[in-house]
Amino acid sequence: MAVTFSDTRMRDRIQLVFSLGIFALVALLPAIVRNEYWQGVLIVSMYFAMLAAAWNLLAGYTGQFSLAPAAFGMIGAYVTGLLSYHFNALPLVGIPASVVVAAAIGFGLGCIVLRLRGPYLALTTLSFAEIFRLVISNSIEITRGDLGLNVPGLFDHRLTWYYVMLGVLVVIQLGLYFLLRAPAGLYLRAIRDDEIAAASRGVKTVLWKTNAFTLSAAISGLAGALYGHFAQFVSPELGLLSQTGIIVSMVVIGGLGTLPGPIGGAFLVYVASEFLRDFGGYQLIVFALLVIIFGRFFREGLWGFFRRAIERTARRPAPATSAAE
Amino acid sequence: MACLSIDRVSKFFGGLKALDNVTFSVNEGELVGLIGPNGSGKTTLLNILSGYLSADSGDVVLHGRPITGLRPEALARLGVLRMFQLTRVFPRMSVLDNLLVTGSALGLPEAEAEGRARELIEDLTLTRMMHLDAGQLSGGQRKLLEFGSCFMVPPRIALLDEPFAAVHPTMKEIMADVIRRRHAAGQTFLLVSHDMPVIVELCPRAICMNAGTVIADEKTRAVLTDPVVIEAYLGEAAA
Numbered sequence: 001m002a003v004t005f006s007d008t009r010m011r012d013r014i015q016l017v018f019s020l021g022i023f024a025l026v027a028l029l030p031a032i033v034r035n036e037y038w039q040g041v042l043i044v045s046m047y048f049a050m051l052a053a054a055w056n057l058l059a060g061y062t063g064q065f066s067l068a069p070a071a072f073g074m075i076g077a078y079v080t081g082l083l084s085y086h087f088n089a090l091p092l093v094g095i096p097a098s099v100v101v102a103a104a105i106g107f108g109l110g111c112i113v114l115r116l117r118g119p120y121l122a123l124t125t126l127s128f129a130e131i132f133r134l135v136i137s138n139s140i141e142i143t144r145g146d147l148g149l150n151v152p153g154l155f156d157h158r159l160t161w162y163y164v165m166l167g168v169l170v171v172i173q174l175g176l177y178f179l180l181r182a183p184a185g186l187y188l189r190a191i192r193d194d195e196i197a198a199a200s201r202g203v204k205t206v207l208w209k210t211n212a213f214t215l216s217a218a219i220s221g222l223a224g225a226l227y228g229h230f231a232q233f234v235s236p237e238l239g240l241l242s243q244t245g246i247i248v249s250m251v252v253i254g255g256l257g258t259l260p261g262p263i264g265g266a267f268l269v270y271v272a273s274e275f276l277r278d279f280g281g282y283q284l285i286v287f288a289l290l291v292i293i294f295g296r297f298f299r300e301g302l303w304g305f306f307r308r309a310i311e312r313t314a315r316r317p318a319p320a321t322s323a324a325e
Numbered sequence: 326m327a328c329l330s331i332d333r334v335s336k337f338f339g340g341l342k343a344l345d346n347v348t349f350s351v352n353e354g355e356l357v358g359l360i361g362p363n364g365s366g367k368t369t370l371l372n373i374l375s376g377y378l379s380a381d382s383g384d385v386v387l388h389g390r391p392i393t394g395l396r397p398e399a400l401a402r403l404g405v406l407r408m409f410q411l412t413r414v415f416p417r418m419s420v421l422d423n424l425l426v427t428g429s430a431l432g433l434p435e436a437e438a439e440g441r442a443r444e445l446i447e448d449l450t451l452t453r454m455m456h457l458d459a460g461q462l463s464g465g466q467r468k469l470l471e472f473g474s475c476f477m478v479p480p481r482i483a484l485l486d487e488p489f490a491a492v493h494p495t496m497k498e499i500m501a502d503v504i505r506r507r508h509a510a511g512q513t514f515l516l517v518s519h520d521m522p523v524i525v526e527l528c529p530r531a532i533c534m535n536a537g538t539v540i541a542d543e544k545t546r547a548v549l550t551d552p553v554v555i556e557a558y559l560g561e562a563a564a
Contacts, residue, residue, distance in 0.1 A: 007419045007456035183429040190415050190426045197413035200375060201474055202401035202430035257417075 008189075009181060014310065015259035015303070016177045022263050023170050030159060039158050043230060045270040046165040047073075050223035052250040052262035053172055054216040059248075060257035061180065062212040063192030065122050068109065069247045071129035072217045074239030076102045076224025078136060081149040081234040086142075091154050091229050098225035099218050106217020110210040117195075126241070133239035148235030151228045161230055168226065169263070172219055177259060179215075188212055192257075242284060246273070249287040252294050255303025264302060327386075328353045328513045329374070329405075329482050334383030336369055336537075343369045345537040346383070351482065356504070356514040358528030358545060360521070362558055366537040367517045368410055371484050374515075375407040376400045387481065402431060404481030406474070408488055410517075412467045414474075416460030420451055423459050423470055427477040438477070445473040449499060465496040472500050482513045489520045501527060521549065533557065 026042065033039055055069040079101045080094030089097075113124050136143050143149065155161050179185055187208045190198035199205045228234045237243075246269065254265020269287060276283035294301055327350040336344040344366045351357050359367050372378040374385060376397035385393045387403060395403070406427075415423050421442055428438030446455050449469045454462060459470055468488060475483045485504075489497045497520075504527055508514060518524050524531060524545060531545040535557035541548045548554055 007458075008422045183435070186418075186422060186426045186429055189418055189422075193415035193417050194413050196377070196397075197409070197415065197471075198426065198430075199397040200377075200401060200407050200409070200413070201427040202398050203426065204398050204430075 012177060012180050012185075012259065016173070018303075018306065019173050019177075019260040019263055020170075022260055022267070023166060023173070026166055026267070027163070030162060036158050039162055041271060041274050042267070043158070043161055043165050044227070045267045046169050047223050047227040047230070048247065048250060048270050049169055049263045049266035050172055050226075051220050051247050052254070052266045053169075053176060054219035054223070055247050056251050056256065056258075056262040057176060057179075057188075057219070058212050058216040060251065060261075061185070061192060062188045062209060063195070064113075064209060064212060065118070066109075066113075066213070066216075067122050067126040067241070067244055068129040069216075069220055070241075070243035071132050071239045072102050072106060072220030073224035073227065073243070074136070074234070074236065075105060075132065075217075076221030077151075077228035077234040077238055078143065078149070078224075079221070080225040081151045081228050082143065084152055085149050091152065091225075095222065095225040095229070098221045100221075102221020102224070103214050103218035106220075107210060107214040109217070110213025113213075114206055114209060129239060129241070129244065133236050136239070137236040143236075146236060148233055148237075151232050151234055153232050154229040165226060165230070168222070172222075173259065173263065180259075184208065184211070245284065246270075246287065249291045251301075252291045253287075253301055255301030256299075258300065258303040260306075261301050261303040268302075326353045326388075327351070328355070328388060329515070330384075330386040331370070331374070332384045332386070334370070334373060334380045334385065336366075336373060336378065336381050343537050344373070344380070347534070347537070347539055348383075349532055349539055349542055351513060351515055354508075354511045354513055355530065356508045356512075356516065356528050358524040358531040359515055359517045359534065360519070360524060360531055360548070360554075361534035361540075364536075365534040365557070367534055368486055369537075370534070371407065371486050371515075371517060374400075374484055375405055398430075404478075405484065406476075406478075406480040406482075407484040408471050408475050408486055410486040410490070412464065412471050414459040414462075414467050414470050417458055419456050420446060420459055420462070420470055421455050424474060424477055427474045431478040433478060441477055445476060448503060449473050465492045468492050469496055469499065472503070476503070476507065479507075479512065482515060483507075484515050484517075486517045487519070488516070489518055489523055497523070525549065 029042060030039060051069050051073050058064045058066050076098035079098040080091060083089035083094045083097055109128055113121050116124055137145055187203045190203055191205055191208060195205055250265035250269045251262045253269060255261025273283050276286060298304055330350040331347055333346045333348050334344055335346055347370060361367050373380050376395050379394050384391060392400060392403065424442035424445060425438050428441060446452055451466060451469060454466060459467060472488055488500050501523060504514060516528060528545050531548040532539055533541040533548050533554045540557060541551045541554050
């Protein structure tokens with residue numbers, strides 16, 4: 001028997017429709033954006049959108065403020081890169097391996113930080129991310145250190161990459177939507193809102209927090225692996241804290257704890273960062289300021305503006321029909 | 326038959342003895358009031374019974390099964406459901422979803438959980454607010470919602486910590502009515518409250534604690550006229 005939608009579920013549904021609208025727009029963009037460089041920018045935006053969606057699952061829906069999303073992307077990229085470099089493994093082997101290894105490390109990190117909250121959780125995940133980056137950077141004989149690794153490509157045509165990345169992003173978003181609709185979605189949000197209350201109502205908080213860490217890491221690992229094969233090069237720079245900062249700003253500006261927020265935020269921030277590239281490091285200052293402004297005044301991010309517009313439209317009374325009609 | 330047995334439970338916070346060999350039991354279907362002045366150890370005891378604190382010594386047994394040291398979610402799954410003194414709801418989830426969390430976590434199929442949640446929402450007169458986020462409710466309505474969460478699945482024992490504190494009389498009466506009806510149907514309760522008229526009306530038996538020990542455990546009217554209890558509440562001169 002179908003369950004009646006509560007408002008939370010209706011909101012998720014509206015957000016999914018909105019996300020699909022963004023994807024439809026992105027699918028049509030190559031008709032206008034014919035320049036390969038800008039198509040590449042949009043593909044990298046999709047990589048960031050995957051990382052942002054994964055981080056949003058953890059921070060926005062489960063309340064676990066991890067500072068390691070970029071590190072998991074880097075781990076995913078290096079797993080397939082190293083398999084290819086040392087064992088000539090095909091991407092079809094390397095990419096699933098990236099997902100599995102990132103998920104396993106995410107599970108381990110989830111177990112370590114289970115009892116941590118707030119700044120302690122953030123600092124522990126940050127330390128984890130830096131340790132991994134430094135290990136990769138300094139294991140020169142295995143990883144070639146800061147020189148990075150050349151990774152084989154997967155497709156010859158940029159447009160093929162474009163639509164493969166978009167397809168994966170759509171699958172991730174649909175997966176997250178169905179997860180949120182399921183009881184798991186209730187448990188994750190309950191943990192986010194009040195972990196103590198969630199446990200007192202029978203929610204297995206340890207299990208669900210670990211699951212969220214594992215799934216988020218797996219998605220990030222997949223994103224990293226795909227990016228590695230797209231860019232045909234991976235380096236420890238993928239795991240820099242500034243990369244995590246960009247992911248956080250994408251989610252906060254788009255709308256933390258919403259489905260379309262991280263996707264829209266990723267495209268906006270990354271495309272904007274390309275326009276601001278000439279200003280060097282100043283682009284990060286712009287995004288940091290935007291995060292402060294959104295965090296202080298617009299907690300729902302850009303999604304909040306759209307939500308209010310949708311609600312206003314829904315509340316508007318229908319035009320009265322005349323008696324003659 | 327004892328539903329919940331507490332045997333010589335003690336708890337220290339540094340040098341402070343918060344609970345000192347607390348021993349009593351709550352029988353199946355009983356509604357027991359737990360009273361005592363502030364700082365007497367009532368909430369500490371409830372925190373131990375619901376798994377948020379571990380006892381330094383002593384045992385807690387639920388229907389013959391030792392439950393000392395179990396985690397809160399494990400205790401909830403065994404039927405120990407708890408309402409907190411400071412209201413705890415999920416503010417960014419709708420009223421309906423707040424209840425569905427408990428129903429789903431405790432194993433109800435989705436459709437059944439939704440049916441029960443809607444019944445409870447009606448019982449608690451929260452129908453108009455059903456789709457609002459819990460964070461948009463008034464303090465009293467949040468209390469009602471948390472109270473309702475304890476009954477999504479009939480608990481083996483409901484531990485209610487100050488459900489009537491700072492609540493409008495109408496809402497107080499709604500909760501009291503639910504307690505009365507469920508008690509009549511055989512539900513077991515341990516009810517912490519400072520509201521003596523409600524304790525007298527609802528609870529046939531009361532336990533009074535002071536300074537971490539049980540100082541009286543008998544029929545409610547007898548407890549309230551016990552000089553030791555009066556002294557604990559009002560001082561030696563009043564006794």
